[in-house]
Ligand SMILES: [Zn+2]
């Protein structure tokens with residue numbers, strides 16, 4: 001099994017002098033996000049991905065699997081920066097629901113990269129990751145749609161053989177010459193879908209009505225407050241959730257069929273409807289320092 005851990009902040013400069021450009025472009029792309037120049041950041045990252053591709057070809061020629069795999073991880077880092085740019089771009093126009101997919105993409109990219117590095121402080125991976133997880137918590141999504149299916153034909157993404165074929169020597173989730181081995185599902189039978197709390201893939205959510213004129217009161221108010229209060233993306237923050245006691249009369253206009261304000265995820269009618277006071281979760285966002293590379 002391939003258990004090598006990588007240092008993605010360093011390349012063999014003698015063998016690949018052109019590839020140092022990669023780190024310069026990561027820096028530019030990162031700074032562009034902070035300047036809210038999202039399209040500029042995406043353009044720079046696309047350029048960076050092309051150099052990663054060149055690095056991979058050169059590394060394979062040199063019989064250097066380590067550097068070929070590094071090229072994959074650095075390419076994924078550019079994908080991460082692109083996803084963060086697209087996320088913030090949509091958030092700026094308050095399209096929080098559409099932005100969610102890019103936040104999930106970014107989280108997937110960063111978790112994959114973190115699994116391969118020997119030290120997750122490289123290129124601020126740990127800081128960016130915890131930042132994205134905190135943003136995820138500001139979303140009002142608690143249940144996700146999970147699709148159930150039977151996979152009939154599963155092949156290896158690298159050798160294209162069936163994953164049950166003993167001649168396939170690849171392990172799903174490992175890197176081989178700059179490629180990630182994945183199980184490719186060829187034929188599926190759809191069974192149904194269900195609502196779950198902790199799916200592997202959180203992309204499928206139940207869409208809510210988002211009234212852009214009432215963002216302060218709607219379900220997206222917490223993420224909206226963050227967007228309003230951070231000067232630019234990539235600023236770290238602390239999230240404290242406390243409980244605030246409010247008189248029942250505060251919720252007189254609250255529909256009895258909507259979710260209870262106490263956060264129990266039950267219907268209001270079936271929860272605190274008859275209480276004199278209601279404890280509701282109160283989010284305090286404390287803006288901290290900006291994340292540096
Ligand atoms: Zn294989």
Ligand SMILES: [Zn+2]
Pocket residue numbers: 260261262263264271272273
């Ligand atoms: Zn309640």
